[in-house]
Amino acid sequence: MAITVALALAALMQITAIPAAASDEKPTMLMEPSRGPVGTVIHVWIIGVPGEGQVTIAFDSKDNIVQTVKPNEWGDLTASFTVGTCPAGIHRVWVRCTTCEFYAPFILEPSIELDKSGGYVGDSVVVSGAGFAAEQELSVYFDDTKVATGETGEDGTLGNVLFRIPESSRGTHVVKVVDSAGNSASASILTRQNLTIAPKSGAADSEVTLAGTGFEANASVVVYFDGQAVTGALTDEKGxxxxxxxxxxxxxxxxxxKVSDGTSTYYEEFSVTAGIRLTPQSGGVGCYLTVEGSGFRAGLPVTVSYDGNEVASTTADVEGSFEINFRVPPGQAGEHRISASDGANNVAAIYTVESNPPPTPELILPRPETETASNAYFDWEGVSDPSGVSYTLVIASDANFSNILLRKEGLTQSEYALSEGEKLPPSKGTPYYWRIKAVDGACNAGEWSVPGTFYVSSPVLPPGLVQPADKAKVTGRVHFDWEDAAGAATYDLAVASDPDFSKLLLLRNGLTRSEYTLSPVEELPPSQGSPYYWRVRSSGKLSQWSPARSFYVEKPMPAPELILPASGEKVPPRAQFDWEDVGKPGAVTYRLVIASAPDFSSVLLTKEGLTESEYVLSEGEKLPPGKSPLYWRVRAERGSSPGAWSPARPFYISSSSMPGWAKYSLAGLGLVLACFVSFWIGSIRALRLRTEAEANEYDGSKL
Incomplete structure (x- = not known):
């Protein structure tokens, strides 16, 4: 069967025969396969070899004889040989006898081998191969990622090129080698999942980090510790x-x-040991120190020591855990050993005592000798310390701070506003004194700041808010208006997205007028169902903030489309203006403005609150005729929320009191009347002619 297949394949091959002597007999050569890599076994069948004697078979070169065979009595023979190392390309299989010489082509294909079938991300892999172009540069690819380069030898071989498995998901991947001549060969390699944990042992509550590779791509990973799910993650596109x-x-x-990505599972071991945790890990003498322990023997006493001296004791619970605290005893700054022992387990941790106090804060508000409200607001420069910082605020009625009115400790922010129950009475000419000091997390207190002075003024009523009204709906650049406050030098305006004004959107201080319109960069986006809030206070004589009002910002209304007068049209002094409705009738009003300049710097007439989308000038509003154009525009308004202006349109005032539309109507009426008169005259003439014809007919019949 194999010979039959080979004969059928070889019949299609081109065989070049080179006659060695004159003969009418031509042998037939059959070869299978016709292409393959180094190491391929080639089978050759030759039929009808003339004469007697040995037949030699050579590969590539006539002198590179790979086999010598004697034909049988009919001149037939078979031979096989293995393709040796050689560069890629077309090679010749030569057959020579005493009276003949011919060959068949063989195409050598490249091939590669890997020293391992699979591995973990980061593992080294060695690639070797043969059948490439001679002395050419080549590249090694892992899937589509270039991972190594090399060169082939003069015989086309590739010797031991090393690469490391790049980040890749679990499964089979392709390693491909391509030389500069375009010859390539591929092999498969399996990426296996792997997990690295650090550390591999520790106490309860210690942190363990995991790095996984070779898992399913873009998959949800769940991590279990002793069967309990403790965390999860999402793999990237490389697993x-x-x-x-x-x-x-x-x-x-x-x-x-255990780590599972839904299709496979990976395991690692972790050793739980006894351990303790200190909170805080550094601080000052006298601070409370909390020691938490785990992994101790359940129900047995645990002794806690500070630099070898017992400072506390407790009993481990049923899970071998405990928690105890004590004050750090006096000692020098630096590291101190905290240990816990139950007789079998003895573990330790380091506590660092530091003694550097934090810097002294600088006072900001109230400014010296200024007035403030009874619920005074205090502000100072914040300071920092590695152990954290809190502040102590003191207010007194004397410069020596012997009469303390208020003391606030443990403030975490560098500001404080007096609560309702902490309000100060008016000063009546006598100042109050205040100062600040910082305390770090090690209980080290800094120096007191230089005292500041301030006065508490008599209560000043906040300004009354005018617009926007509460829960009003406005558009565009919001205009805020409030009542003048007696004794106010300036005003402060605040806008926020919450009623507590913790999310400030705008704070304008020192406004000299009792109104303010948002600038284009301050314009608020539409509310989308959630209101904005605003409030005002006066300064000079500082008042409290006014009660807040809410308002909503809607999308601005579109500009109306103008109808009449048309652009450049001449109209009578009592002109009629018409435009398209905006929104539902009755829901909006309109503002009509007429000016003598296109920028509306010279306004001749303004009509606001118009409920209809048209207006005819009254006798007292007549416009004088002229050769220069006038300009008009309209906008819609909803409450205090104006829409966009329509584009300005020019028109002219004619000396005639009859509007253009009336002229056109009168001309049309005249045309209709002329047609009617013509028809009437024609009808009378036709009637007369008919009468005369009938009379003539009557006279003829009578004769």
Missing amino acids: SFNTSFRVPVRRPDIYKI
């Missing part, structure tokens, strides 16, 4: 992820960490 978790409370032992 990698990073995450961390804290070790759950467990007795000292070895536990399994």
Whole structure:
């Protein structure tokens, strides 16, 4: 069967025969396969070899004899040989006998081998190969990622090019080698999932980091510790992820960490040991220090020592955990050893005592010798310290701070506003004194700031808000208006997205007028169902903030489309103006403006509150005739929310009192009347002619 297939294939091959002597007999050569890599076994069949003697078979070169065979009595023979190392390309299989010489082509294809069938991300892989172009540069690809380069030898071989498996998802990937001549060969390699954990042992609540590679791409990963789900992650497109978790409370032992991506699972081991955690890890003498322990023997006493001296004791619970606190005893700054022991387990941690106090804050508000409201607001420069900072605020009625009126400790922000119950009475000419100091997380207190002075003024009523009205709906650049306040030098305006004004959107201080219109860069976006809030206070004599009002910002109304007068039209002094409705009738009003300049710097007439989308000038509003154009425009208004102006349109005032439309109507009426008169005259003439004809006919019949 194999010979039959080979004969059929070889019949299609081109065989070049070179006669060695004159003969009418031509042998037939059959070869299979016709192409393949180094190491391919080639089978050759030759039929009808003339004469007697040995037949030699050579590869590539006539002198490179790979086999010598003697034909049988009919001149037939078979031979096989293995293709040796050689560069890529077309090679010749030569057949020579005493009276003949011919060959068949063989195409050598490149091939590669990997020293391993699979591995983890980062593992090294060695590639070797043959059948490439001689002495050519080549590149090694992992899927589509270039991972290594090399060169072929003069025989087309590739010797031990090393690459590392790049980040890739679990499964089979293709390693491809391509030389500069375009010859290529591929092989498959399997990426296996792997997990790296650090550390591999620790106490309960210690942090463990995980780095996974070779998992399913874009998959949800769940991490379990001793069967308990502790964290999750999402792998990237290359099957990698990073995450961390804290070790759950467990007795000292070895536990399994399981990672599952839904289709496969990976396990690692983690050893839980006894351990303690300090809160804080650094601080000052006298600060409270909390020691939390886990992994100790359940129900047995635990002793806590500070630099070898017992400072506290407790009993571990049923899970081997405990928590105890004590004050840091006097000692020098630096590291101190905290240890916990139950007789079998003895673990330690380091506590650092620091003694550097934080910097002294600088006072900002109230400014010296200024007045403030009874619910005074205090502000100072914040300071920092590695252990954290809190502040102590003191207010007194004397410069020596012997009569303390208020003391606030543990303030975490560098500002404070007196509450309703902490309001100060009016000064009546006598100042108040205040100062600040910072205290770090190690209980080290800094120096007091230089005292500041301030006065509390008699209550000043806040300004009354005018517009927008409460819950009003406005558009565009909001205009705020409020009542003048007695004794106010300037005003402060605040706009926020919440009623507590913790989310300020705008704060304008020092406004000299009791109104303000938002600039284009301050324009508020539409409310989308959630209101904005605004309030005002006066300064000079500082008042409290006014009660807040809410308002909504809607999308601005479109500009009306103008109808009459048309652009450049001449109209009578009592002109009629008409435009398209905007919105539902009755829901909006209109403002009509007529000016002698296109920029409306010279306004001749303004009509506001128009409920209809048209207006005819009254006798007292007549416009004088002229050769220069006038301009008009209209906008819609909803309450205090104006829409966009229509484009300005020019028109002229004629000396005639009859509007253009009336002239056209009168001309049309005249034309109709002329047609009617012509018809009437024609009808009379026709009637007369008919009468005369009938009379003539009557006279003829009578004769």
